[in-house]
Amino acid sequence: MPITPKPMLISGNANRPLAQEIARYAAMNSGMDIRLLDSRVEKFNDKEIFVEVYENVRGEDMFIIQPTSNPANDNLMELLIIADALRRSSAARITAVMPYFGYARQDRRTKARTPISAKLVANLIVEAGIHRVLTMDLHATQIQGFFDIPVDNLYASPVFALDIMHHFGERMDKVTIISPDVGGVARARDLAQRIGSGLSIVDKRRSKPGEIAEMKVIGDVEGKICIIVDDICDTAGTLCKAAEVLIEHGAAEVHSYITHGVLSGPAVERIENSVMKHLVITDSIEATQPVKDARKIRIVPSAPLFSQAILNTWEGTSVSSLFDVNTLKPLYKGSKWGQKI
Structure with missing residues (x-):
């Protein structure tokens, strides 16, 4: 009460x-x-x-x-x-x-x-x-x-699910959810189950902190609309690299849904120059002017x-x-x- x-x-x-x-x-x-x-x-x-x-x-x-x-x-x-x-x-x-x-x-x-x-x-x-x-x-x-x-x-996954179904409604059969690392599989699986799509993983291995030695795709992304899901995007280095690897493995399009857009340093420039079509974030962090002006970044409430x-x-x-x-x-x-x- x-x-x-x-x-x-x-x-x-x-x-x-x-x-x-x-x-x-x-x-x-x-x-x-x-x-x-x-x-x-x-x-x-x-x-x-x-x-x-x-x-x-x-x-x-x-x-x-x-x-x-x-x-x-x-x-x-x-x-x-x-x-x-x-x-x-x-x-x-x-x-x-x-x-x-x-x-x-x-x-x-x-x-x-x-x-x-x-x-x-x-x-x-x-x-x-x-x-x-x-x-x-x-x-x-x-x-x-x-x-x-x-x-x-x-x-944020229920909100993302609503957004994905709104934007990809006629193409949902081609959508597959991507976890950018093994640790984020539970989050990606939850969203995949909500929208009834497939699930794949980008397995990254680091040679030393801050540097990624290699990335491998686990799952079939050929001809798919790949949606990378994560909780935080900081400098966007890993995110943009994962998008490149997915395109190299035959993905038709790559989009990203990230809950918290920290987007520090060169993040906005990297995203604008990346192969990703769009990055969708929430307004949990107040967007800076460069984020608001970015052509590829969209904010959901x-x-x-x-x-x-x-x-x-x-x-x-x-x-x-x-x-x-x-x-x-x-x-x-x-x-x-x-x-x-």
């Missing part, structure tokens, strides 16, 4: 456009007056972060919308300081809505004398007084176990998904129901999926 009359939303500076869209969808779907709380989150001259909330939050069910994307440390500190301000103002419950969970790639010790930074971040979040975390496509699902509070991990997850959390109903394509279909009715592929 709801513990307050309505959910209260507040946002840091990491992705204000997404936060505003989440608030808009939440208000539209619930019929309640839901908006972003009036507050300020800014930096002093020495770069210390300062937060001030201008509205009463005593006894309220609070949702902080703040991905911890680049600059990861600033955005993480904003999240923690907002949580501290709300806790000291007697908020009843605080949920961190983190569309992108930074430091998730540091989820284990890969060699001696290295940290497990994802666990450290989990500890900081709990100590800040946050009661629950809502995120999407964690790089490693075991990160949920790093927390001593509930963590709801949403999936995550606000309908997160807004309903917030409402379900507030109401005390199932969040896992949002894993189903049929549940999401009404939420995305009328969505503008972008240019035809």
Whole structure:
């Protein structure tokens, strides 16, 4: 049962456009007056972060919308300081809505004398007084176990499935899903099952960190429309190389669906010059101007998904129901999926 009359939303500076869209969808779907709380989150001259909330939050069910994307440390500190301000103002419950969970790639010790930074971040979040975390496509699902509070991990695959069926509807028999490495097979298999397509794998082997010695395709991609699926695209080197290998093995077209478009360094230029026809990402990370201007990059919205997850959390109903394509279909009715592929 709801513990307050309505959910209260507040946002840091990491992705204000997404936060505003989440608030808009939440208000539209619930019929309640839901908006972003009036507050300020800014930096002093020495770069210390300062937060001030201008509205009463005593006894309220609070949702902080703040991905911890680049600059990861600033955005993480904003999240923690907002949580501290709300806790000291007697908020009843605080949920961190983190569309992108930074430091998730540091989820284990890969060699001696290295940290497990994802666990450290989990500890900081709990100590800040946050009661629950809502995120999407964690790089490693075991990160949920790093927390001593509930963590709801949403999936982009139902949204991607809707987008793929919209764009490739008449050619779905030619579509095959590609995992860019063995570790991502579970994610790729899930999407393949949702759309009823085949599955292949690009097996990459590294000669040393940062360098790929060779790539081999496991499965038949001859004449297929190949869709590479992954959770993060950073510099896009591996992604573009995988696309080349698929074309060399006879693929008719290569597209990519990536949840979190980090897209740092030369990523946008690589994608624009690659053999890929399109890269589709979500808006979990606020797009830079080069990403917005890129001819081959298209952004699908995550606000309908997160807004309903917030409402379900507030109401005390199932969040896992949002894993189903049929549940999401009404939420995305009328969505503008972008240019035809």
